[in-house]
Every structure is written in structure tokens, then in C-alpha cells.
Amino acid sequence: MSHSRETVTADPGPPAAGPYSHAVKSNGLLFVSGQVHLDPANGQLVGDTPAEKAKRCLENLTIIAEAAGTSLANAVRIAVYVTDISVFAEMNEAYSSFFPSDPPARTTIGVAALPMGAEVEMDAVIAL
Template sequence: MRAIRYVTSPQRRNQLPAHREPITAPGAPEAVGPYVHAVRANGLLFCSGQIPLDPKTGEIVGATAADQAGRCLENLAAVCDAGGATLGDAVRLTVYLTDMASFAAVNEVYESFFESDPPARVAIAVAALPRGALVEIDAVVALPD
């Protein structure tokens, strides 16, 4: 099998097409890789995964998966705000867990953020996450009219 790599010119490398608007959230931690906090396109906000980093220090927050899930959701809320929406506008979240034994505890924290009309969700067990995090959460958000 042969991999195909799409290469852009240096001028286009850091630009998104006009129908895709990059969002950088001042209230969220800096990205730990080559990506933006979110991309706004066609009435949706596609939020990059958030790990439980403190926005001021860049350090992991929380010793338990439940504590970390809360910080991830707070970070996502900041990204949503920067993109012109709220976390309550989310239509789908993906929760990545390094240990499914923490699923119930993470659900309790998750419920506190979505007390009514929660979005669709997927929870996936993974072997590891960046910076040793126990939880990462990403989101797709419907932008208000």
C-alpha cells in the first residue's frame, strides 16, 4: 500500500479555504500540536480535542478522570464561546478514556454540564492520550442562527 501525501505551497500552508474559518480561543489552553482550537464551516463549529490543561499554566489539572473531564469540558466551553456558540449548542461529543472503569464517574461530571437535552455522544477507550491525560473530549457544535 502506498500513502499519498497532499502538499501545499508555502503560501497556502497556513491558510484555510474561505469556507473554513480557524478559531483560536483566548480562554483555552494553547494547542499541543499543529492544529487550531476549532474550525467554523457551514454553520458548524468543529472543536479539536481538549485535554485537561489549565489555560494559564498549560499543566494537566485533576488526578482522576472525573476531575479531568470537568476541565476538558470547561476548555471546550471556552472554545465554543470563541466560535460564537455555547457548549449547550453541541450536537455531538466524543469522549476518549484511557480506562473504561472511569466511565460512570466521567458520566456524572458530563451530566452536570448537560442537565437537559444532552448532545449525541461516543465514548472510546484508547491506549494513551497526550501529556499523560486520562480524558480527551472533542465536539461538533451547531452555530446559532
């Protein structure tokens, strides 16, 4: 059985906060690393509200998907991590604007902390 694996770097894209690839293509899927609400232009966390933070995460996922030759609209699963689960409804405001119909499968998990002091992080599995 043949297995393919190709790393993807979005340039310009959100800076990696550690030793990982923006994404990896394998067997018709794109596995996108977790993206926090960093502005790719300056590497700083942005957003005052949970909706703004979620929007930036989704924009970062979009940048990486496009660098890999696909679209966030082709997402099959997204995982959302929040440091305060009470922001679920506000996060959904931004999320729903990216997926007005046929949204991907999703999970939302409340966590104690995220990298760089972020409050929202999202990763994705996207069809190529």
C-alpha cells in the same frame, strides 16, 4: 457549491499541543479539536479524579465554543476518549452536569494513550 472555512483561536484558551486550530467553523457547524484536562492558565494537566478531569475538558470546550460565538449547550455530538474505560461512571458525573437536559449525541472510547499523558480527552461538533 460554496464552502466556508474559518479557524478559531480561543485567547486565552488551552494551549495547543501540536499544529492544529482550537476549532474550525464550516457551514453552520463548529468542529472543536480534542481537549485534554489542561489548565489554560499554566498549560499543565489538572484533576485528581476522572470527574475533575472530565470537567476540565468540558470547561476547555466551553472556552473555545464561546470564542467562536456559540455555546457548548449547542453541541450536537461529543466524543470522549479515556485511557481507562472503567472510569465511565465517574466521568459521567461531570459530563451530566454540563448537559442536564437534551444532551448531545456522544460516544465514549477506551484508548491506549492520549497526548501529554492525559487520561481524558473530548472533542465536539457544535451548532453555530
